[in-house]
Amino acid sequence: MSSTVNQIQDLTQQEYKWGFVTSVDEDRLPPGLNEDVIRAIAAKKGEPEFMLEWRLKSYRYWASQEQKQAEPKWANVKFAPIDYQAISYYSAPKKKKELKSLEEVDPEILDTYTKLGIPLHEQKLLAGVAVDAVFDSVSVATTFKEKLAEAGVIFCSFSEAVKNHPELVKKYLGSVVPHTDNFFAALNSAVFSDGSFVYVPKGVRCPMELSTYFRINAQNTGQFERTLIIADEGAYVSYLEGCTAPIRDENQLHAAVVELIAHDNATIKYSTVQNWYPGDKEGKGGIYNFVTKRGKALGKNSKISWTQVETGSAITWKYPSCILQGDNSVGEFYSVALTNNYQQADTGTKMIHIGKNTKSTVVSKGISAGHGQNTYRGMVKILKGAQGARNYTQCDSLLIGDKCGAHTFPYIEVKNASARMEHEASTSKIGEDQIFYLQQRGISKEEAVSMIINGFCKAVFKELPMEFAVEAQKLLSISLEGSVG
Amino acid sequence: MSLLEIKNLHASVNGNEILKGIDLTVNPGEVHSIMGPNGSGKSTLAQVLARRESYQVTGGSVSFAGKDLLERKPEDAACEGLFMAFQYPVEIPGISNAYFLRAALNALRKYRGEDEMDAMDFLPLLREKMRMLEMDERFLNRPVNEGFSGGEKKRNEIVQMAVLEPRLAVLDETDSGLDIDALKIVAKGVNAMRSKDRAMVLVTHYQRLLDYIVPDFVHVLVNGRIVKSGGPELALELEQKGYSWTERELAGARR
Numbered sequence: 001m002s003s004t005v006n007q008i009q010d011l012t013q014q015e016y017k018w019g020f021v022t023s024v025d026e027d028r029l030p031p032g033l034n035e036d037v038i039r040a041i042a043a044k045k046g047e048p049e050f051m052l053e054w055r056l057k058s059y060r061y062w063a064s065q066e067q068k069q070a071e072p073k074w075a076n077v078k079f080a081p082i083d084y085q086a087i088s089y090y091s092a093p094k095k096k097k098e099l100k101s102l103e104e105v106d107p108e109i110l111d112t113y114t115k116l117g118i119p120l121h122e123q124k125l126l127a128g129v130a131v132d133a134v135f136d137s138v139s140v141a142t143t144f145k146e147k148l149a150e151a152g153v154i155f156c157s158f159s160e161a162v163k164n165h166p167e168l169v170k171k172y173l174g175s176v177v178p179h180t181d182n183f184f185a186a187l188n189s190a191v192f193s194d195g196s197f198v199y200v201p202k203g204v205r206c207p208m209e210l211s212t213y214f215r216i217n218a219q220n221t222g223q224f225e226r227t228l229i230i231a232d233e234g235a236y237v238s239y240l241e242g243c244t245a246p247i248r249d250e251n252q253l254h255a256a257v258v259e260l261i262a263h264d265n266a267t268i269k270y271s272t273v274q275n276w277y278p279g280d281k282e283g284k285g286g287i288y289n290f291v292t293k294r295g296k297a298l299g300k301n302s303k304i305s306w307t308q309v310e311t312g313s314a315i316t317w318k319y320p321s322c323i324l325q326g327d328n329s330v331g332e333f334y335s336v337a338l339t340n341n342y343q344q345a346d347t348g349t350k351m352i353h354i355g356k357n358t359k360s361t362v363v364s365k366g367i368s369a370g371h372g373q374n375t376y377r378g379m380v381k382i383l384k385g386a387q388g389a390r391n392y393t394q395c396d397s398l399l400i401g402d403k404c405g406a407h408t409f410p411y412i413e414v415k416n417a418s419a420r421m422e423h424e425a426s427t428s429k430i431g432e433d434q435i436f437y438l439q440q441r442g443i444s445k446e447e448a449v450s451m452i453i454n455g456f457c458k459a460v461f462k463e464l465p466m467e468f469a470v471e472a473q474k475l476l477s478i479s480l481e482g483s484v485g
Numbered sequence: 486m487s488l489l490e491i492k493n494l495h496a497s498v499n500g501n502e503i504l505k506g507i508d509l510t511v512n513p514g515e516v517h518s519i520m521g522p523n524g525s526g527k528s529t530l531a532q533v534l535a536r537r538e539s540y541q542v543t544g545g546s547v548s549f550a551g552k553d554l555l556e557r558k559p560e561d562a563a564c565e566g567l568f569m570a571f572q573y574p575v576e577i578p579g580i581s582n583a584y585f586l587r588a589a590l591n592a593l594r595k596y597r598g599e600d601e602m603d604a605m606d607f608l609p610l611l612r613e614k615m616r617m618l619e620m621d622e623r624f625l626n627r628p629v630n631e632g633f634s635g636g637e638k639k640r641n642e643i644v645q646m647a648v649l650e651p652r653l654a655v656l657d658e659t660d661s662g663l664d665i666d667a668l669k670i671v672a673k674g675v676n677a678m679r680s681k682d683r684a685m686v687l688v689t690h691y692q693r694l695l696d697y698i699v700p701d702f703v704h705v706l707v708n709g710r711i712v713k714s715g716g717p718e719l720a721l722e723l724e725q726k727g728y729s730w731t732e733r734e735l736a737g738a739r740r
Binding site: 431432433434436437438439440441442443444445447451452454455456457458459 | 535537538539558559560562563564568569571574575576577578579580585586588589590592593596628645649
């Protein structure tokens with residue numbers, strides 16, 4: 001058995017493949033956070049008054065919480081205190097001029113994308129995928145805009161949305177995640193630099209998958225993304241988010257907020273593959289990923305579906321949730337979270353059933369290797385008026401080796417007796433007998449492990465768009481190389 | 486040249502010596518049966534040949550197709566053409582039978598420097614082998630062995646053998662847990678695989694299997710050693726007299 005453990009350890013010991021730094025002239029604010037910084041951010045971005053006011057009230061709320069030391073402590077993760085005054089809250093590549101096409105994009109930046117395996121030149125040809133590339137905090141290139149515009153879909157950076165569609169931003173910003181929601185959401189609301197904005201008008205099925213690649217580049221820059229997606233009545237949109245960051249010694253804070261709003265009969269599908277730098281084998285460095293993601297299934301028959309594959313970050317604190325407000329609305333959460341070496345993840349979802357006959361499905365697959373600690377934390381809440389609500393939850397943990405941990409905290413709160421709730425959970429260890437069986441058929445040990453893991457995650461992978469599913473499988477194998485020994 | 490040559494093989498599990506000097510030569514085209522009472526080391530021998538790491542070889546040598554088998558990793562032994570039908574086939578949730586078996590076949594083909602087979606070419610091949618073992622097509626897309634009955638698992642092992650076409654097949658207690666109908670189907674599949682280039686080693690506790698798959702040689706394994714070898718008639722003799730007969734004979738020979 002000990003040889004299996006050693007094998008498992010070998011397999012996970014693969015260096016982070018995307019560790020490189022692009023040298024681009026930056027425009028950045030000195031470290032520190034106060035009202036002047038907030039004003040400076042708003043000024044740099046040329047924002048209208050309503051945005052500045054929103055940022056300021058968010059900042060004041062956050063500052064009051066910070067004073068009370070109200071940073072959330074309940075998550076099952078451990079980390080050194082964050083010095084919020086040591087972080088620079090704005091960093092943008094210096095723009096030389098307005099960019100009209102990809103050719104005008106800084107070649108070094110394009111090169112970075114190439115290393116990540118997403119050459120924009122090719123993306124352009126890949127019909128069906130539009131990429132709004134966020135480089136540090138400012139969008140540098142957006143493709144497929146015209147085709148989307150034809151369909152009436154707005155897909156742009158948050159900054160552009162503030163300039164060009166202030167009425168939509170004003171109406172929906174903070175309507176799902178208010179600025180007082182939690183400590184990190186308040187911080188994001190105060191300082192968020194950029195992000196993506198999507199609006200799909202009534203009855204429109206978005207003609208392509210929308211995709212954004214985020215990348216944290218500048219050292220010591222917390223990145224505060226904000227994404228807002230609105231699907232109007234009868235609309236459909238599928239949004240893909242993928243992330244990679246270069247190697248850094250110091251921990252970097254990432255506190256994003258994502259808000260989704262689905263009106264009557266609308267569907268929003270949001271898929272994430274996250275492989276930010278997880279820290280080294282000793283647990284040094286890595287991203288702190290403290291994210292608030294929430295969707296509001298506002299209209300009747302609306303649907304919000306979250307799929308996430310989380311393999312990166314030193315610490316993940318993330319609960320993509322659904323507020324099922326409309327009658328017959330549907331919420332889904334499919335998750336694979338992998339922790340290796342000294343990674344810690346506390347992730348799960350909240351399904352809040354408000355409307356009648358609302359339905360939610362939760363499928364969570366946690367994989368722990370090395371010294372990784374993986375926590376599922378989920379809440380299913382059936383409110384009084386949610387007649388006929390249903391929930392199905394499946395929560396499985398897979399352990400690789402004997403130094404890691406899997407933890408499960410399911411909360412269920414039912415206030416309507418007609419609700420039907422199902423909860424299944426399992427914990428298993430990857431078996432030496434399974435690995436040997438596959439090896440005996442000619443399959444190498446590494447492939448065997450990757451096959452077993454992929455089988456374990458299948459229920460989640462099948463929810464991902466094809467290209468993403470392939471990438472996710474590769475990522476899992478890379479993240480686990482050296483962990484099976 | 487012999488396909489498998491085992492010389493004075495000693496092996497231990499968790500520090501307990503199980504195999505205490507096995508000698509066995511298997512030539513292409515031959516079917517050998519290893520029989521013996523529980524705990525005699527039959528399955529250990531199978532596992533050692535398949536290169537399971539938790540079984541430590543403490544002495545002796547094994548050559549397979551002219552190469553040192555004991556130097557090989559399990560997957561390389563498999564790629565060289567050694568197949569073991571498991572006594573307890575393992576479940577792999579979420580991976581379909583068809584996907585798994587194509588991955589296995591392609592691993593072998595790659596090792597031999599052949600092109601990988603795509604799904605279009607592979608599926609008809611797999612269907613044909615499944616028909617031979619009278620397995621329903623729905624098993625194509627079912628996860629490997631998950632929810633299979635004992636008999637279905639054993640038949641699935643033989644389907645795999647038929648697809649992978651090994652040079653040496655080691656069948657570890659393939660008859661255990663099979664009813665008579667399933668046993669006949671399995672035997673039919675195994676017999677169809679017999680050829681002048683392929684050798685088989687049947688590890689079994691009971692003579693019953695040998696009514697349907699008639700071996701060329703029978704070896705009796707007792708307490709980690711082969712104590713008696715002979716033709717198929719030896720199996721019948723064992724059936725009548727029981728293993729204690731060989732043990733007494735062995736004791737007599739020692740005196």
